[in-house]
Amino acid sequence: MGICPRGLEESGRVINRKCEGLPLAIVIAAGLVKNSLSVAWWEQIASSLRSFMVSDPRQYLDSLALSYNHLPSRLRPCFLFFGAFPEDYEVSVTKLTWLWIAQGFIHETRSRMLEDVAEDFLMDLIKRSLLMTQRIKSDGQVKTCRIHDLLHDFCLRKAEEEIFLSNNYRYGMLSSMLCFPLELGKSLKEGGSIHIDKYKFLKILDLESILISVFPLDAVHMVNLRYLAVQVHDGSPHASISKLINLQMLIISSKKNIVVPKTIWNIFNLRHLYIKSGENLMEDGCPSPGALASLQTLSQVRPRSCHDIFSRTPNLKKLGFCGPLISSLGDLEFPNLGALGHLQKLKLLNTFPYAESTRSCNPIMFPEKLKKLTTSNTGIDWKEMWTFAWLPNLEVLKLKFQACVGERWETGDAEFRKLKVLKLHV
Structure with a gap:
């Protein structure tokens, strides 16, 4: 050497x-x-x-083409999809897999969820050195990823060669995935409307990178939408959102607390309702049987507006409460989640100030498969931590601002048997 x-x-x-x-x-x-x-x-x-x-390009295109041609057919569209993002763009794995699903690249394998299959595809591309991991979660899972500039250039060339996602090319998808379609985002930001005839076949409408005034009402006529993400001053969807019968992912960032209309449960294909901010209300109304069978994510909702929901969400995996979580007697209080057999991730953000340390709840309130728990502003006395200590599958515990109060936390040897990550915010 x-x-x-x-x-x-x-x-x-x-x-x-x-x-x-x-x-x-x-x-x-x-x-x-x-x-x-x-x-x-x-x-x-x-x-x-x-x-x-x-x-x-001759010095690398042939080599990359050889690698691409050896990819299983199921992975090729997932790989070429990276051409839709700008160079050096660091994409959230959650967002990426949801977009793959929305585009129809992922198909169920026996009884496995689409999201689990998509994660396998992601790891396969990483093992083949076609994707690079950028950030890792506290539990070791990949949080964000991106592709090398050479691969990005190849994706653009190959996608054009194969007329990949031809409709998206026509609508300027490859100009920037930060806002898609780019020209529509500019129009809405300036107060314009959606020309439905032009976008009626669109599957993805991603407006997260721009702030618009109200939830885009015209979008409810885009009946082929599967993925809708918006950043809105007032993000409350209109009741007519139920017209989006193919919608699978709804992501809302709002400057105001929003009200989710009960009609949303008529969208039988909805898999993820991800609200990123605020203390949001679910409108009263009992969903029809089977309406929530596909729902896996529900976040940033007031706990007291969800009592009629959880008996109908057998596949819910991620849940986030934001609202009053402390009773007038000083007890941690939220709907019983014991029946949610697939729930793995739970966030508890309390907005009700309580002058003294609070008491935790009965462990049966938590589902047995819960792996990740985050609490914030709950003010639980350290002595009450036994509730969490005996959760049989808890791997990640994040105690954020004022999650617990007191001078000392004593634990026993038999507690937190499977805990891998403990995060404390002082």
Whole structure:
């Protein structure tokens, strides 16, 4: 093995870092520097590596095409979909898998959920060095990922070659996934309306990156929508949202607390209702049988507005309460979740101030499969932590602002048997 001349070490480290572990990038970079030990040349490569790489597509397209052709057919559209994002864009794994599902790339395998199959696809692409993990969750799962610039360039070329997602090309999807479609986002931001005839076949409407005044009423006529994400000053959907019979994911960021109309439960395909902010109310009304069978995510909702829901959500996996969680007697209080056999993640954000330390609830209120629990502003006395200590499958416990109060927390050896992550916010 050769020794790198001292004057080239710094540039060599920069080049190595910019290759980001992609084998093909390393090979190309090595070809660029191997015949010259000039410090100036190495510095030039280090500062403009990508420009050198993409200046002659022939040196990488054939190799990438070979890797792509060896991909199982089920993974190809998922990989090419990365061309829809800007270069160097770090995408949330949750968002990515939801978008794959909305596009119809993921199909159920026997009794497995689409989301579980999508996660397998993601890990397969990572193992093949086609995706890079950027951030990792506290429990070790991948939180965000992205692709190398060379792969992004290849995705764009290959997608165009195969007329991949042709409708999305027509609507400018590949200009920026930060707002899709880009021209529609600009129109709505300026107070314009949606031309339904132009977008009637659209499956994804992602307006999270821009702030609009009210929930876009015209969107309810886009009956092919499967994924709808908005950032709104007043995010309360109109009752007519039930017209979106194919909607699977609804993501709302709102400056005001919102009211979710009871008609939303007529969307039988809804899998994720993800409200990112506020203390939000579920409108009274008992869902019809089977209406919530697909629901897996429900977040940022007032606990007292959900009593009629949980007996009809057999597949709910993620739940977040935001609202009064402390009774007038100082007890932690929320609907009994014991029947939610698949619930794995629960967030409790209390908005009711209580002057003294509070008492926890009976452990039977929690589902047996619960793995992740986050509490905030609950003011629970440390002595009451036994409630959480005996949850049989708890792996992650996050105690955020004023989650617990007191001077000392004493635990026994037999408590928290499966806990892997404990996060304390002082």
